[in-house]
Amino acid sequence: MIGSDPLPSWNEGSTKKSILEFVRGVTTAGGPSFVKPEERIAVFDNDGTLWSEQPFYFQVAFVFDRLKAMAPEHPEWKDNPLYTAVLAGDMKAVAAGGVKGLLEVAMVTHAGMNTEEFAKIAADWMKSAKHPKFACCYTDVIFQPMLELLAYLRANLFKTFIVSGGGVEFIRVFAEKVYGIPPEQVIGSCIETKFEIVDGVPVLTRLPALNFMDDTVGKPVGINRHIGRRPIAAFGNSDGDLQMLQWTTAGKGSRFALLVHHTDAVREYAYDVSPFGKLDVALTEAAAKGWTVVDMKNDWNRVFAFDAVE
Amino acid sequence: MIGSDPLPSWNEGSTKKSILEFVRGVTTAGGPSFVKPEERIAVFDNDGTLWSEQPFYFQVAFVFDRLKAMAPEHPEWKDNPLYTAVLAGDMKAVAAGGVKGLLEVAMVTHAGMNTEEFAKIAADWMKSAKHPKFACCYTDVIFQPMLELLAYLRANLFKTFIVSGGGVEFIRVFAEKVYGIPPEQVIGSCIETKFEIVDGVPVLTRLPALNFMDDTVGKPVGINRHIGRRPIAAFGNSDGDLQMLQWTTAGKGSRFALLVHHTDAVREYAYDVSPFGKLDVALTEAAAKGWTVVDMKNDWNRVFAFDAVE
Numbered sequence: 001m002i003g004s005d006p007l008p009s010w011n012e013g014s015t016k017k018s019i020l021e022f023v024r025g026v027t028t029a030g031g032p033s034f035v036k037p038e039e040r041i042a043v044f045d046n047d048g049t050l051w052s053e054q055p056f057y058f059q060v061a062f063v064f065d066r067l068k069a070m071a072p073e074h075p076e077w078k079d080n081p082l083y084t085a086v087l088a089g090d091m092k093a094v095a096a097g098g099v100k101g102l103l104e105v106a107m108v109t110h111a112g113m114n115t116e117e118f119a120k121i122a123a124d125w126m127k128s129a130k131h132p133k134f135a136c137c138y139t140d141v142i143f144q145p146m147l148e149l150l151a152y153l154r155a156n157l158f159k160t161f162i163v164s165g166g167g168v169e170f171i172r173v174f175a176e177k178v179y180g181i182p183p184e185q186v187i188g189s190c191i192e193t194k195f196e197i198v199d200g201v202p203v204l205t206r207l208p209a210l211n212f213m214d215d216t217v218g219k220p221v222g223i224n225r226h227i228g229r230r231p232i233a234a235f236g237n238s239d240g241d242l243q244m245l246q247w248t249t250a251g252k253g254s255r256f257a258l259l260v261h262h263t264d265a266v267r268e269y270a271y272d273v274s275p276f277g278k279l280d281v282a283l284t285e286a287a288a289k290g291w292t293v294v295d296m297k298n299d300w301n302r303v304f305a306f307d308a309v310e
Numbered sequence: 311m312i313g314s315d316p317l318p319s320w321n322e323g324s325t326k327k328s329i330l331e332f333v334r335g336v337t338t339a340g341g342p343s344f345v346k347p348e349e350r351i352a353v354f355d356n357d358g359t360l361w362s363e364q365p366f367y368f369q370v371a372f373v374f375d376r377l378k379a380m381a382p383e384h385p386e387w388k389d390n391p392l393y394t395a396v397l398a399g400d401m402k403a404v405a406a407g408g409v410k411g412l413l414e415v416a417m418v419t420h421a422g423m424n425t426e427e428f429a430k431i432a433a434d435w436m437k438s439a440k441h442p443k444f445a446c447c448y449t450d451v452i453f454q455p456m457l458e459l460l461a462y463l464r465a466n467l468f469k470t471f472i473v474s475g476g477g478v479e480f481i482r483v484f485a486e487k488v489y490g491i492p493p494e495q496v497i498g499s500c501i502e503t504k505f506e507i508v509d510g511v512p513v514l515t516r517l518p519a520l521n522f523m524d525d526t527v528g529k530p531v532g533i534n535r536h537i538g539r540r541p542i543a544a545f546g547n548s549d550g551d552l553q554m555l556q557w558t559t560a561g562k563g564s565r566f567a568l569l570v571h572h573t574d575a576v577r578e579y580a581y582d583v584s585p586f587g588k589l590d591v592a593l594t595e596a597a598a599k600g601w602t603v604v605d606m607k608n609d610w611n612r613v614f615a616f617d618a619v620e
Contacts, residue, residue, distance in 0.1 A: 038492055115534055159494070172538045182348055183538030184469070185494075190535060195527040195553055202556045204534050211535075217505040224425055224514050225500060225521075226536060228482045228493030243505055246512045 006152040008301075009145040009309075015299045018292045019149065022256040026232065027156050033254035037157040041231040043223060043244060044150070046164035046171060046188075048237035048277045049260050050179060051142045052131075054269040056091070057276050058138045059166050060102065062125050064089075066109035095275050106167075107208035111191060114203040115169065122173045136306065139178050143260075144307070145300045149235075150179060158233070163223055164188045165215035165240055187226045189214045215240045220247035232256065242282040245291065257291040259283065264297040267307060316462040318611075319455040319619075325609045328602045329459065332566040336542065337466050343564035347467040351541040353533060353554060354460070356474035356481060356498075358547040358587045359570050360489060361452040362441075364579040366401070367586050368448045369476050370412065372435050374399075376419035405585050416477075417518035421501060424513040425479065432483045446616065449488045453570070454617070455610045456545075460489060468543070473533055474498045475525035475550055497536045499524045525550045530557035542566065552592040555601065567601040569593065574607040577617060 010016040025033035026040065047053035067077075067086050077083040082101050085093035094101065110118065131141050150160050162181055164171055168188030175181045192207040214222045220243050223231065234241070234248035237260040245257040259282060263270050272279050286293050296303065301310045320326040335343035336350065357363035377387075377396050387393040392411050395403035404411065420428065441451050460470050472491055474481055478498030485491045502517040524532040530553050533541065544551070544558035547570040555567040569592060573580050582589050596603050606613065611620045 038486070041494075168535070168538065176348070184351075184536065186538060193531050193534060195530045195557070197556075202530065202553070202560045204530060204557075220505045220512065220514060221503050224503060225478070226494065228478065228496060243512070246507075247505070247514075250512045 006155065007145065007148050009148055011299055011301050013299060015292055015294055019152075019256070019258070022233070022254065023153065023156050025254050035232055035253060039229065039232065040153075040156070040158040041161065041227060041229060042153050042158045042233040043161045043163045043227075043231045043235070043248065044146070045236040045238070045241045045244070046162050046166055048262065049143075049235055049241070050146050050150075050162070051138070052268060053237075053277045054262075054271070054274065055132060055276075057166065058131075058141075059106075059170050060276070061129060061138070062122065062170065063102070063106050063109050065125060065129060066121070067105060070109065103210065107191065107210075110167065110170075111206045111208035114198075114205050115193065116203075118169055118206055119173055122170050126174055134304070134306075139174050140306065141304065142178055143300075144302055144305045145294075146235075146260075147179070147305075150181070153233070154180070159185065161185045161187060161223075161227060161231070163214065163219050163244060165213070165218075167191075168214075187214060187222045189218075217243050219244035223247065234258070235260070236282070237262070238277050238279050239282045240278075242285065245282065246285075249289065249291070257286070257289070258294060259286050259291060260294045261296060263295050264300075264303060267303040268296060270297075316465065317455065317458050319458055321609055321611050323609065325602055325604055329462075329566070329568070332543070332564065333463065333466050335564050345542055345563060349539065349542065350463075350466070350468040351471065351537060351539060352463050352468045352543040353471045353473045353537075353541045353545070353558065354456070355546040355548070355551045355554070356472050356476055358572065359453075359545055359551070360456050360460075360472070361448070362578060363547075363587045364572075364581070364584065365442060365586075367476065368441075368451075369416075369480050370586070371439060371448070372432065372480065373412070373416050373419050375435060375439060376431070377415060380419065413520065417501065417520075420477065420480075421516045421518035424508075424515050425503065426513075428479055428516055429483055432480050436484055444614070444616075449484050450616065451614065452488055453610075454612055454615045455604075456570075457489070457615075459545075460491070463543070464490070469495065471495045471497060471533075471537060471541075473524065473529050473554060475523070475528075477501075478524075497524060497532045499528075527553050529554035533557065544568070545570070546592070547572070548587050548589050549592045550588075552595060555592065556595075559599065559601070567596070567599070568604060569596050569601060570604045571606060573605050574610075574613060577613040578606060580607075 026035040028034055044050055047057050064086050071077055071087055082097050131138055134141055153160055160181055166188050168186055168190045171188050172183040172186050175186050190211045192209045192211045193204045194207055195204055230251040231248045233256040234245045235258045249255040249257050336345040338344055354360055357367050374396050381387055381397055392407050441448055444451055463470055470491055476498050478496055478500045481498050482493040482496050485496050500521045502519040502521045503514045504517055505514055540561040541558045543566040544555045545568045559565040559567050
């Protein structure tokens with residue numbers, strides 16, 4: 001009967017059961033929890049939920065690699081402590097600069113080209129860069145159980161969206177290929193762009209200014225602005241996802257909220273609070289509200305596609 | 311053979327032929343113009359393209375009706391010339407206030423409630439308000455040929471989007487029912503919203519501040535931010551759509567751009583330049599670039615569903 005299990009990487013138990021029961025409920029025509037297909041909206045955080053976010057957000061690795069690649073043309077950077085720290089790989093000094101510092105470096109590396117040029121740079125990086133622990137492409141450090149969950153929901157006529165604090169144009173480079181999520185179903189943070197005609201060709205130039213931060217209270221705002229209806233299921237892993245889960249579960253009818261708890265130091269990482277990913281308040285609220293919490297170590301029989309099935 | 315015509319409200323001729331040939335080209339597997347289904351993105355302006363925009367944008371009528379409904383609770387408005395003009399139905403004085411004045415009134419009537427309250431107010435208005443010329447609901451003042459075009463494109467696996475200067479949450483109230491376009495495929499102007507917990511309930515409160523104006527150069531920006539890939543077909547009717555058509559047609563491969571030219575004073579309206587809708591620069595560019603221009607009077611054998619077929 002292995003072939004009939006839509007979630008083979010999920011061990012039997014209450015976590016898997018909660019997913020199957022929710023989906024059965026909203027798809028049972030005539031049942032008390034039935035939801036019309038067009039309203040079956042499911043939203044997924046990306047970093048730490050669909051793929052790993054350790055030892056740092058993958059987009060941070062991209063930013064740092066870009067800064068290194070650009071450094072030869074910017075000798076003036078050696079007088080800037082933040083840039084010097086990045087170029088030296090001094091993550092502690094970088095972390096001390098906080099979000100503000102990271103954003104500054106992100107702007108330098110993400111703006112100043114048009115949207116098509118940026119997509120090519122990001123795609124090229126994604127093909128060549130390697131994860132420091134797993135030594136494979138970042139797009140292989142994706143949680144196999146979550147891929148099965150995405151496919152299972154879509155087979156049940158859910159529309160699956162990414163709602164990420166990461167950059168929307170960065171995620172769109174790989175989301176369709178690796179998650180089966182088309183660009184128009186990716187919501188993320190973004191910088192300003194400007195339409196202009198350059199040498200007779202219309203382009204969208206990327207500007208070094210933040211337009212929208214799709215994190216914490218920004219997630220429901222982004223969902224409403226982009227999707228325009230409330231999801232019935234939300235999947236996250238950190239306090240940055242709390243408001244998205246609150247917004248989703250406050251709707252009428254059957255609702256589902258899930259947090260991925262990183263408890264597996266061997267196959268992935270074990271952490272609650274880290275510079276990249278913090279699960280604190282949301283874990284408390286999950287317990288109070290009966291949200292599903294994935295214990296990665298015990299609920300998943302494999303984490304990545306390259307893992308042997310345990 | 312009437313039943314086999316996907317565009318029965320379109321008269322035979324070069325306009326209809328250009329549409330049919332474009333669609334045949336991009337859907338012919340193995341042909342030189344073939345486009346994969348997931349890349350068949352079509353974007354439609356709303357006011358003047360899918361429904362009428364005369365004698366004023368329908369959302370302006372909504373704003374004015376709202377202001378009148380709210381006036382009894384705001385005696386201080388009688389000292390404000392703009393509000394007095396609106397309440398007196400003095401459209402000339404209102405027009406003199408320009409976009410800035412309209413935006414001010416829009417903010418007063420569109421903010422200060424949460425998103426669900428606003429949707430209910432807009433939906434109730436849409437059920438009861440009547441168009442001044444046609445004396446029917448505004449959602450009946452929709453161009454029948456464009457409904458057929460939407461259905462025809464979707465039957466050919468296009469994904470159809472609205473890209474409007476109008477308010478996104480206003481359009482979403484009726485777009486799914488009347489156009490078959492779900493909320494997540496509506497892009498529009500929007501105001502700021504704020505996530506907050508009110509009496510223990512998560513809400514999105516609408517704030518009196520513009521977040522994004524989805525018109526002229528904003529349309530390609532909105533398309534890129536929301537859809538994340540370039541459309542292959544764009545449909546508009548005014549200079550406000552010019553950049554959207556430029557952006558669409560500048561892509562590689564087969565592309566299609568169409569402008570609805572309002573030439574029918576009897577069945578709808580005849581105008582090029584009006585306070586609400588201006589077709590000037592875009593018409594010149596259409597001629598230069600060979601874009602399709604609909605001559606409403608001659609290309610459509612009926613304009614509205616309530617028209618007799620001519």
